[in-house]
Amino acid sequence: MCIRDRYNAEYMGILILGRKLMRKFLQRGFCAVLNEATIGENVKSAKYAVKGEIVQKGEAIREAMSKGKVFPFKKLHPCNIGDPIIHGQKTFTFNRQVMAATLYPDLVNKKTFSQDALDRAAFYLKNTNYGAVGAYTESSGLLFVRESVKKFIEKRDGLPASVNEIFLTNGASDAVSTLLNMLCSEPNDGIMMPVPVYPMYSALASLNRGKYIPYYLNEEEGWSLDIKEVEKNYRIAKDQGLNPKALVIINPGNPTGEVLNAENLREILMFCYENNMQVIADEVYQEVTYDKPFVSAKTVLKMLGEPYVSRLELASLSSSAKSLMSECGLRGGYVELVNWDPFALGQFAKLRTVGLCSNVLGQLAVELMVNTPNRDNVSPETLSLYESERDGIFGNLKRKAELVKNKFNSTYKITCNPMHGALYCFPRVHMTRSAIKAAQAKGSEPDSFYCVEMLNHTGLMVVPGNGFRQREGTYHFRMSNLVYHYDEMAKVMDSINDFNKVFFEKYHSQTITFL
Amino acid sequence: MCIRDRYNAEYMGILILGRKLMRKFLQRGFCAVLNEATIGENVKSAKYAVKGEIVQKGEAIREAMSKGKVFPFKKLHPCNIGDPIIHGQKTFTFNRQVMAATLYPDLVNKKTFSQDALDRAAFYLKNTNYGAVGAYTESSGLLFVRESVKKFIEKRDGLPASVNEIFLTNGASDAVSTLLNMLCSEPNDGIMMPVPVYPMYSALASLNRGKYIPYYLNEEEGWSLDIKEVEKNYRIAKDQGLNPKALVIINPGNPTGEVLNAENLREILMFCYENNMQVIADEVYQEVTYDKPFVSAKTVLKMLGEPYVSRLELASLSSSAKSLMSECGLRGGYVELVNWDPFALGQFAKLRTVGLCSNVLGPVSYTHLRAHETEADLVCRLLLEKKKRQYASEQFECYRNQCKTT
Numbered sequence: 012m013c014i015r016d017r018y019n020a021e022y023m024g025i026l027i028l029g030r031k032l033m034r035k036f037l038q039r040g041f042c043a044v045l046n047e048a049t050i051g052e053n054v055k056s057a058k059y060a061v062k063g064e065i066v067q068k069g070e071a072i073r074e075a076m077s078k079g080k081v082f083p084f085k086k087l088h089p090c091n092i093g094d095p096i097i098h099g100q101k102t103f104t105f106n107r108q109v110m111a112a113t114l115y116p117d118l119v120n121k122k123t124f125s126q127d128a129l130d131r132a133a134f135y136l137k138n139t140n141y142g143a144v145g146a147y148t149e150s151s152g153l154l155f156v157r158e159s160v161k162k163f164i165e166k167r168d169g170l171p172a173s174v175n176e177i178f179l180t181n182g183a184s185d186a187v188s189t190l191l192n193m194l195c196s197e198p199n200d201g202i203m204m205p206v207p208v209y210p211m212y213s214a215l216a217s218l219n220r221g222k223y224i225p226y227y228l229n230e231e232e233g234w235s236l237d238i239k240e241v242e243k244n245y246r247i248a249k250d251q252g253l254n255p256k257a258l259v260i261i262n263p264g265n266p267t268g269e270v271l272n273a274e275n276l277r278e279i280l281m282f283c284y285e286n287n288m289q290v291i292a293d294e295v296y297q298e299v300t301y302d303k304p305f306v307s308a309k310t311v312l313k314m315l316g317e318p319y320v321s322r323l324e325l326a327s328l329s330s331s332a333k334s335l336m337s338e339c340g341l342r343g344g345y346v347e348l349v350n351w352d353p354f355a356l357g358q359f360a361k362l363r364t365v366g367l368c369s370n371v372l373g374q375l376a377v378e379l380m381v382n383t384p385n386r387d388n389v390s391p392e393t394l395s396l397y398e399s400e401r402d403g404i405f406g407n408l409k410r411k412a413e414l415v416k417n418k419f420n421s422t423y424k425i426t427c428n429p430m431h432g433a434l435y436c437f438p439r440v441h442m443t444r445s446a447i448k449a450a451q452a453k454g455s456e457p458d459s460f461y462c463v464e465m466l467n468h469t470g471l472m473v474v475p476g477n478g479f480r481q482r483e484g485t486y487h488f489r490m491s492n493l494v495y496h497y498d499e500m501a502k503v504m505d506s507i508n509d510f511n512k513v514f515f516e517k518y519h520s521q522t523i524t525f526l
Numbered sequence: 527m528c529i530r531d532r533y534n535a536e537y538m539g540i541l542i543l544g545r546k547l548m549r550k551f552l553q554r555g556f557c558a559v560l561n562e563a564t565i566g567e568n569v570k571s572a573k574y575a576v577k578g579e580i581v582q583k584g585e586a587i588r589e590a591m592s593k594g595k596v597f598p599f600k601k602l603h604p605c606n607i608g609d610p611i612i613h614g615q616k617t618f619t620f621n622r623q624v625m626a627a628t629l630y631p632d633l634v635n636k637k638t639f640s641q642d643a644l645d646r647a648a649f650y651l652k653n654t655n656y657g658a659v660g661a662y663t664e665s666s667g668l669l670f671v672r673e674s675v676k677k678f679i680e681k682r683d684g685l686p687a688s689v690n691e692i693f694l695t696n697g698a699s700d701a702v703s704t705l706l707n708m709l710c711s712e713p714n715d716g717i718m719m720p721v722p723v724y725p726m727y728s729a730l731a732s733l734n735r736g737k738y739i740p741y742y743l744n745e746e747e748g749w750s751l752d753i754k755e756v757e758k759n760y761r762i763a764k765d766q767g768l769n770p771k772a773l774v775i776i777n778p779g780n781p782t783g784e785v786l787n788a789e790n791l792r793e794i795l796m797f798c799y800e801n802n803m804q805v806i807a808d809e810v811y812q813e814v815t816y817d818k819p820f821v822s823a824k825t826v827l828k829m830l831g832e833p834y835v836s837r838l839e840l841a842s843l844s845s846s847a848k849s850l851m852s853e854c855g856l857r858g859g860y861v862e863l864v865n866w867d868p869f870a871l872g873q874f875a876k877l878r879t880v881g882l883c884s885n886v887l888g889p890v891s892y893t894h895l896r897a898h899e900t901e902a903d904l905v906c907r908l909l910l911e912k913k914k915r916q917y918a919s920e921q922f923e924c925y926r927n928q929c930k931t932t
Contacts, residue, residue, distance in 0.1 A: 015802060015837075043867035044709075044771055044804045044839050051711025054873055062665055062879035096661035111630035115622040123638050146611040147847075147854045150577055181696050181857070184881045192733065194559075196566025214880045218707065256559055287530060289559045322530075324559050332662075339662045340886035342696070352558035358569055364577040365729045366699045370885040371855035 015042050057217040060210050060478020065091055065462055069472045084470035088503055090491040091472040093265075093434045095337045099495040100404060103336055105389075105397050106379045109135070113144050113375060127389040135375060144371045150364040152179025152345070153371070156378040160345050163381035168309040170320070176348045176356065179377055181369045183295050183330040184211055186346035189362050190291060190326055193355070194256045195221030201248055203241070203258040203288070207437060207479035207487070209265040212293075224248040224255050227482060230439065233428045234267035236260075238278040245286060257289035258282075263296040263305065263432030266479050266489035268412075270303040270432040276311040280323055289324040295333035295344075300432035301409045309349060325349040331376035333434075335404050343373030343380070408434070411492040411500050418504035423511040434493060437476065440486045446518035458486040464514055469506040530557050572732040575725050580606055608780070610852045618851055624650070625887060628659050659886045665879040667694025667860070668886070675860050683824040685835070691863045691871065696884045698810050698845040699726055701861035704877050705806060705841055708870070709771045710736030716763055718756070718773040718803070724780040727808075739763040739770055749782035751775075753793040760801060772804035773797075778811040778820065785818040791826040795838055804839040810848035810859075824864060840864040846888065858888030 047055075069087055076082065089097055096102070105128055112118040112132035119129050119136070136142055138155040151157065157174040164172040180186040191212075194200060201222035204212050213223050226241040228234045241258070248255050260279060262271045271279075283290050292308035308327055312320045331343035348356060382388075384397045412430040419427035419438050427438035442457050450460035458475040465471055465488075476487030494500040562570075584602055591597065604612055611617070620643055627633040627647035634644050634651075651657055653670040666672065672689040679687040695701040706727075709715060716737035719727050728738050741756040743749045756773070763770050775794060777786045786794075798805050807823035823842055827835045846858035863871060 015800065042802065042837075043870065044802055045870035045873075046867040047869045049711070050708060050870060050873055054708055054711070054877065057877065057880065059876065059879045062882075092662060094662045096658055097656045099656070102658070102660050107630040111626035111633065114629065115626035118626065118638065121638055123633065123636055141612045141614070143611055143617070145617050145853055145855050147607060147609045181700075181885060182881065188881070193565060193569055196564070196569070211880055218877070218880070285530065287557065287559055322557075338660050340660050340883065342883075342885035350558075352561040354562045355558065355560035355565060358560075358565055361574065362569065362572065362733070364574045365572065365726055365733070366697065366703070367577075368855065368857075370696060370857035370888055372887050373885055 053218050053220045057214040058210060058478065059214045060474050061092055063474070063478060064459060065466060065472050065474060068463060068466055072466070072470070082470065083468055084506070087470045087472060088494050089472045090493060090503075091474045091489075093333065093491055093493070094339045095404075095434075095493045095495075096339065098493045100337060100407075100493070101400070102338065103379075103397060103400050105131075105384055105393060106336055106338070106376070108132075109379060110372060110375055114372070116143070125390075125393050127384065127393040135378070144375070146371075148179075148368045148371055148374060150366075150368050151175075151177070151360060152369060152374050152377075156374050157345075159378050159382040160347070164309070164347060168307055168313060170309055170313050172347060176351070178346050178348070178359070178363055179369050179374045180344045180346060180363075181342040181373060182332060183293065183328040183344040183346070184215075185342070185369065186326075186328055186344060187211065187291070187293075188215055189359060190257075190346070191215045191219045191221060192362065193359060194289070195219040197254065199252055199254050201253040201255045202291075203245065203248075203255050205236070205259065205261065205264075207266055207476065207481055207489075208259070209261055209293070210478050212259055213480070221256075222248075222253050224253060225480065226258075228264075228267060228269070230428065230482070230485070233431075234264060234269040234437070236271060236275045236279065238275075238282060241279065241282060245282075255286070255288055257291050259291045259293060260308070261293040262308075263300055265293075265296065265433050266435045266437040266474075266487075268428065268430035268433050268436050270300050270305060272303070273306045273311055273314065276306060276308055277315060280308065280311055280315060280319060280325075284319050284323045289326065292325060292327045294327055295330040296433035297329065298334045299405075299408065299434060301412050301430065303431045305432065309347075312349070322350055324351055329377075329380075331373065331380045334380045335401055336376070336380055337404075338373075338376045341373045341376045342370060343376030344369075345377055407495075407497065408492060410497055411494075412436075414497065414501060415490075415492050415504065418501070418508070422504070422508045424515055425507070425511065430492065434491045435489050436492065437479070437487050437489050439476075440488065442486045443515060443518050446515070449518055458488055461486065461514070462488050465507065465510050468510045468513070469503070471503055471507065568733050568735045572729040573725060574729045576607055608848065609854045611854065615852060617853065620646075621851055621853070623647075629887070631658070661886075663694075663883045663886055665881075665883050666690075666692070666875060667884060672860075675862070679824070679862060683822055683828060685824055685828050687862060691866070693861050693863070693874070693878055694884050694888070695859045695861060695878075696888060697847060697857040698808065698843040698859040698861070699730075700857070700884065701841075701843055701859060702726065702806070702808075703730055704874060705772075705861070706730045706734045706736060707877065708874060709804070710734040712769065714767055714769050716768040716770045717806075718760065718763075718770050720751070720774065720776060720779075722781050723774070724776055724808070727774055736771075737763075737768050739768060741773075743779075743782060743784070749779060749784040751786060751790045751794065753790075753797060756794065756797060760797075770801070770803055772806050774806045774808060775823070776808040777823075778815055780808075780811065785815050785820060787818070788821045788826055788829065791821060791823060792830060795823065795826055795830060795834060795840075799834050799838045804841065807840060807842045809842055810845040812844065813849045824862075827864070837865055839866055853888075856888045857885060859884075 073087055108124040108128035109131045112124060112129055113135050116136055118124060119133050139153065154174065156179060157177045160177050161172040161174050194202065201224040202216050203224045203226055206225040206227045216223050224244060226244045229237050245255060280290060290308060294307060297305045308325055312323060327347045329345055331341060332339040348359060384394050386394065415436050416429045419425055424441045425438050427436055430436045440458065440461055447457045450457040453460060456475060456477045458477055462473055462475045473488040473490045479489060481487050494503050588602055623639040623643035624646045627639060627644055628650050631651055633639060634648050654668060669689065671694060672692045675692050676687045676689050709717065716739040717731050718739045718741055721740045721742045731738050739759060741759045744752050760770060795805060805823060809822060812820045823840055827838060842862045844860055846856060847854040863874060
């Protein structure tokens with residue numbers, strides 16, 4: 012008698028249930044190979060809040076709306092995710108013409124598109140290995156794309172780059188997955204990550220059985236990075252027997268919107284070098300800075316000189332999803348590995364071969380991101396259209412960042428640091444004792460409770476701060492500034508204020524503030 | 527003094543070498559965070575031979591040829607990898623027109639393409655969440671694509687499928703990575719895999735610290751699957767203290783070219799059920815069978831009936847790279863998870879959210895799986911493949927006979 016049948020017999024003997032109930036229970040996983048008991052803790056504890064509870068509730072509302080149900084708001088605003096296209100932002104005409112013509116080369120012979128787009132597509136086709144896209148590419152990505160990335164980096168940083176240290180990936184997440192796979196090899200390996208952090212890092216660390224070693228960003232000082240905080244938490248981790256292997260910086264910051272200056276970066280890079288840690292520099296939002304300049308980690312390496320510039324191991328990430336071209340769904344990204352040990356570099360390259368290659372259209376998106384139209388490579392008409400599209404997008408984002416700052420400064424029960432870059436702000440909600448109690452009564456985190464209530468009243472989808480981690484006793488949410496039209500964004504901000512008045516009228520009591 | 531400087535000082539004291547040599551040695555990773563010593567065994571032992579030594583040597587030859595060096599052959603034949611496009615095979619006109627128009631919707635208004643292609647592109651755009659491709663999709667993939675896949679599966683197998691059990695992935699490899707991540711949780715967890723096996727499976731098992739439990743296919747009997755061989759190796763694994771969690775079947779076979787019959791599949795599925803293993807059915811080549819019909823694992827589940835049809839956990843994989851459309855670079859694939867425990871299904875779905883979503887063009891390309899331009903195109907391509915294969919096997923037979931006579 013096989014194991015499964017034996018369980019059946021024992022079960023029948025124990026429970027006086029009908030055959031139907033028994034089958035239902037068994038189908039629910041009494042003997043399933045993969046069930047709650049057999050799935051590893053590393054999988055169960057991995058959480059990615061950006062796609063959590065709010066998304067499901069938002070979907071339910073969308074469905075109800077499509078069936079005619081009436082809500083106190085006209086439409087949903089999916090500000091939980093950093094995707095401008097879903098709010099109505101358009102893609103660049105040049106980019107899409109190039110990609111369409113590359114996919115269907117006959118378009119190159121027709122006069123449907125601008126000559127510049129057709130020339131670029133023809134260049135791409137000529138430089139693929141077999142004159143067509145559709146084949147597998149080299150596992151590290153098409154060579155001509157990596158050459159464009161190399162040129163872009165060299166121009167940006169004034170330091171040499173190598174095509175053998177550049178890897179094209181399905182978005183930046185794909186590269187981080189391979190990085191953390193390599194870094195977390197022993198049970199006590201840890202990755203230092205900011206608090207708050209973009210939860211992909213904590214989820215991937217957990218999946219790879221690595222420990223999250225937090226360093227707290229300073230909310231009172233505009234989410235700035237304090238090196239003493241990093242040192243303190245490093246020592247705590249070492250005392251606990253952990254082995255910090257790498258430190259993640261997200262610059263510009265997600266979810267904070269802060270942009271690090273050269274001094275911050277200098278301290279961090281020196282600290283990592285002195286304590287034998289790699290640096291993972293998530294620089295995906297480098298194109299999106301409003302009032303502070305973006306300084307790349309590699310630029311600071313150059314400023315530091317020896318021994319850092321040739322010995323500090325750095326991984327720098329970028330993504331077509333988060334540049335102004337906003338091609339989220341195409342999953343284009345790259346990672347540059349600087350100063351890696353040759354054996355380790357070879358292992359990384361090997362791991363990239365197992366999935367064969369990243370998707371080819373994403374690779375082309377990366378080329379379009381780093382090799383943008385300029386006076387030398389396109390006609391004035393094409394350049395003018397491209398620039399007007401790009402400036403329109405950026406100007407819109409910048410104005411809305413300013414709007415968000417001004418509005419939150421006068422929103423009831425909310426304080427918020429300014430958005431200096433990226434697409435998000437991380438406002439703090441000053442929860443009242445009774446609101447916290449109401450949340451606990453529902454088995455909910457207070458900020459999750461707040462965000463669900465806000466969704467139900469305003470249609471605004473955000474991500475509760477507990478998904479990003481935050482200081483104990485503080486409550487936040489991450490909201491994008493991506494509602495497309497400025498006026499509509501302003502209305503959304505006003506609706507938050509109106510909602511807060513209602514919410515805190517209901518849950519009024521002494522505000523809890525923690526330092 | 528920091529750790530790194532201490533190493534420096536000790537090193538200087540030990541070796542009488544110039545500063546230049548010392549820096550070179552240090553740069554080679556004496557203190558690197560990631561070096562040969564600190565990288566885990568799971569990474570070092572993972573191997574993917576498809577992109578191994580031959581590829582590098584081939585690249586060197588290609589480069590030498592481009593510089594004018596003469597070889598005893600006129601061109602390279604990259605038959606190491608399953609990619610028809612690099613040999614000159616064309617993509618389907620209809621597919622590419624639809625994809626181009628989806629990417630650049632203004633084409634829908636022009637008369638550059640066939641009306642059918644434009645209609646299909648318009649349908650896709652209408653059914654994306656925001657009327658455009660380029661946004662992130664649902665993490666399990668665009669709903670209308672999953673609905674197409676569901677209909678395809680139901681038509682193929684005569685069993686119900688659910689959009690909540692279908693996940694669109696960046697090629698089949700992406701799905702296998704998540705599967706093995708979930709299956710290999712304890713140090714003694716193992717995955718039964720054929721010998722010979724497509725090395726992505728062994729590489730991903732190694733990466734996830736899972737043990738490769740081999741079952742040998744029978745070369746003398748046309749690479750057939752012998753259930754006794756599976757049983758024997760299962761027992762050996764159990765005796766070694768391993769915990770076989772799943773069994774991989776690759777059907778049609780890679781690298782063998784064999785196609786399993788219903789009886790083979792029946793034995794395997796029953797064996798897995800009786801021994802509490804999941805089945806991972808790699809069915810990416812299901813469109814490419816020459817003289818034996820493809821039988822899906824789910825079809826056999828249906829034949830088996832209860833308790834298998836509602837209790838055996840099955841993951842079935844497919845890919846647009848390996849269908850006749852051969853869109854390798856687009857990385858379109860799906861996995862269907864059959865009879866999974868709801869909690870486990872939820873965890874799989876959760877893991878798929880961490881990378882946000884698979885690339886949007888891959889799955890869009892996938893809906894063409896059953897939308898070939900004409901039946902004639904499909905038949906022609908199948909015949910061409912069959913002819914080539916027949917020629918190759920005749921040549922090989924000839925060569926084998928020559929070997930026997932020498």
